Amino acid sequence: MTKPILDDGNYSAFVGLPPDLDCLRNLPINKRQPYIYARGLIVQDIIRVDYQGNPQYTARDRGQWDATTQYLYGYDEEAQGFFADRVWWGGCLWQAAVENPTVGREPRYNNPDWACLLGGKNMSLEIVSTAGDQFPAGKAWQTTLIASLWNAEMQISDTEIGWDNISWQRISPDSEGDTAWNITHAQGTLGFTLPLDSTVDYPGAWEAGAQVSFRCDVFLPEQNDTFSAMYSILM
Structure with a gap:
């Protein structure tokens, strides 16, 4: 008999603590926490949070900074997700550091609306x-x-x-x-x-x-x- 012993071929999906599957062994999985596994996923909203429930922001490259554009660090109703907008300006890469950076106020040294990610020490x-x-x-x-x-x-x-x-x-x-x-x-x-x-x-x-x-x-x-x-x- 080979059953009821289960092998990898018996799993098409699971919800809960992950079983010991070959396809999961090299993944950064916490075996003490529940997961959802399936071949396909159809979903409208995915909100990423850390272990304390804080939202995780997705970096969004908005190209060159534009003085007439409103950038965002927070929830985007239209895109249905949490985003941290990034722009290029003055040879540096900047990320919005507040929910709505001041429109028209350029990213630069000592502007608390923006955090310099690349080029700040140049x-x-x-x-x-x-x-x-x-x-x-x-x-x-x-x-x-x-x-x-x-x-x-x-x-x-x-x-x-x-x-x-x-x-x-x-x-x-x-x-x-x-x-x-x-x-x-x-x-x-x-x-x-x-x-x-x-x-x-x-x-x-x-x-x-x-x-x-x-x-x-x-x-x-x-x-x-x-x-x-x-x-x-x-x-």
């Missing part, structure tokens, strides 16, 4: 001088250093970062003068713009071969990371 910092980096010896000069922080293709303003997270330092052979300059230009007193005047900001006489460097440090609390850039001015 940061770079650069500094330029409005009057160049070389000046004639013996003559007074002025210039402005402008730091630019980029998140992928998006430029981040010092208002978004917060001045408390921005610092400038002067670096030169005059260490005592550097210390005094750094104290008067303490962290939080400047944004991304640093006006310079050789009569007060340059160490000692402006002679041939003289050089001074200014470093900008930007701390990103969310990433617990600091980005730095240096700019040198010489004769």
Whole structure:
């Protein structure tokens, strides 16, 4: 006799604790929890939840962000399911972090409506001088250093970062003068713009071969990371 012993061929469907079937052995199944098994399934609504009953959201790629579109993190009545909308913007992939992100407010650093999934750590910092980096010896000069922080293709303003997270330092052979300059230009007193005047900001006489460097440090609390850039001015 081969019956009533059951083998895989005797099962076409089951509801309850899963039997020991070859076709199920390599699946991530919890043998202490009930399952439904059938060859086919005809159903209108499937709502996925975790073990605590919280809905599980299906990621939905909506392409490039559009300022006129309402995106969603929640239940979509039309699609009959829970969705987390994702968009591409500024070289980054973003996911809606609130039920209805503000229409027209772009995904970017410090926007709580969106969470950056890809590209958020692709940061770079650069500094330029409005009057160049070389000046004639013996003559007074002025210039402005402008730091630019980029998140992928998006430029981040010092208002978004917060001045408390921005610092400038002067670096030169005059260490005592550097210390005094750094104290008067303490962290939080400047944004991304640093006006310079050789009569007060340059160490000692402006002679041939003289050089001074200014470093900008930007701390990103969310990433617990600091980005730095240096700019040198010489004769």
